[in-house]
Amino acid sequence: MTEKPLKLGILGIEHRHIYGQLNNMQKIGSTCEKWWTEGDPVGTVKDFATEYPQLERVTNKQQILEDESIDLILIAAIPNERAQLAIEAMRHGKDVMVDKPGCTTLEQLAEIKQVVAETGRIWSVNFSERFEVEAVTKADQLIKAGKIGKVLQTIGLGPHRLNLPTRPDWFYDVEKYGGILCDIASHQIDQFLYFTGSDEAQVIASSVGNYANPNTQGLQDFGDILLRSDQGQAYIRVDWFTPDGLPTWGDGRLTILGTEGYIELRKYVDIDGRAGKNHLFLVNNQTCEHINATGTGLPYFENLVNDVRNRTATAMPQQHAFKVMELAIKAQNQAARVGL
Structure with missing residues (x-):
């Protein structure tokens, strides 16, 4: 029996890395219907809407967070806003793929660690290089x-x-x-x-x-x-x-x-x-x-899909993501x- 495709939601498109995140997930069969971003980021909103006319822009992020059919949230918001969005997503039962940097302060990182421990969700940072x-x-x-x-x-x-x-x-x-x-x-x-x-x-x-x-x-x-x-x-x-x-x-x-x-x-x-x-x-x-x-x-994306389904850590160990951001900060x- 063929497994159901992973369903994505998007929170924040301030950085154009969102294209790589979404395109690579779509290439392996993941689907996406909705995206949200704060305001109208210069140079991304119009281009993103043109590139993905089939996706609906929602006005309230709760429409994505509370959608129980969504498995994985992609985040490419302003860097210092990414941690809070990821935390909200995980507390709503979603796994997360966030653009780098995944957070900008040690305090944010500590809270992310706590929420991962509490929820058992995946916080994966897409180190695209x-x-x-x-x-x-x-x-x-x-x-x-x-x-x-x-x-x-x-x-x-x-x-x-x-x-x-x-x-x-x-x-x-x-x-x-x-x-x-x-x-x-x-x-x-x-x-x-x-x-x-x-x-x-x-x-x-x-x-x-x-x-x-x-x-x-x-x-x-x-x-x-x-x-x-x-x-x-x-x-x-x-x-x-x-x-x-x-x-x-x-x-x-x-x-x-x-x-x-x-x-x-x-x-x-x-x-x-x-x-x-x-x-x-x-x-x-x-x-x-x-x-x-x-x-x-590019095995990361397929591995992440499998991790979401099987609750494994083949794309990137969780502690590795934490340690990279700790050292960078x-x-x-x-x-x-x-x-x-």
Whole structure:
């Protein structure tokens, strides 16, 4: 007997990551009928309604929260509002997939942990730079096959294009977006913990700054972190300095060093000229090769569907999501201020 498709609801579309969340869930058969967002976010409401004309925009979020047919809530609201929406959803018996950052303060994280414990619901953070990148899936397969030995270190680079004229006001309010390390660097922290197999880690050093945008004081256009665990080390750099000459929003890279080789991912573009994205370079004692990882697949979404149905944790262990956000927030809170 064919299982009934998972039914989705949407709370908050302030960030365009909602497209990746929804599209990838729909590709594996999940359905959605309703969405809600506060007000009319600049640049997303009109586009979202045009992209998904079959979905109904409801005026009251209770119409989604109290709909017992909905299994999973997708959230891409303003970052500092995501925790409360997730808490409401879980207290209404829904599992949650929230855009990163899943929360912006340690107090929010503590409340999320409490509600997860009370309700038994799933709070999953969609770290799209791992879960929506097929090159990362391929790297995972190669590492599990022993191609580079034991992972010792990751170097994660997360540059982004600023596109100032398109940004909403909350983009310049640290309290609302959480700061550059809480926001963007949560991706790279996730990858470090995952690939090194680390359950715990320490923030050894971190910094944030505004180097080139004096008219937007709340913006942090640069940040970096040094992490250490009993399994390995990481260096992370995130920024808003993608130049206009690059044909995509950012040259996101991940280098994974092992005892018997290394892997470099050029996730979104190869500036050496190879077309497309999902470029993987594998170097070990037997080979030095480029692999086009397109077509490898994105298992997170199917795994999350199975987790919702079976009450398992195959997409991402719950404690992993908690630890990533804890480290991202701590790195942000203790960061040295640099730049202007």
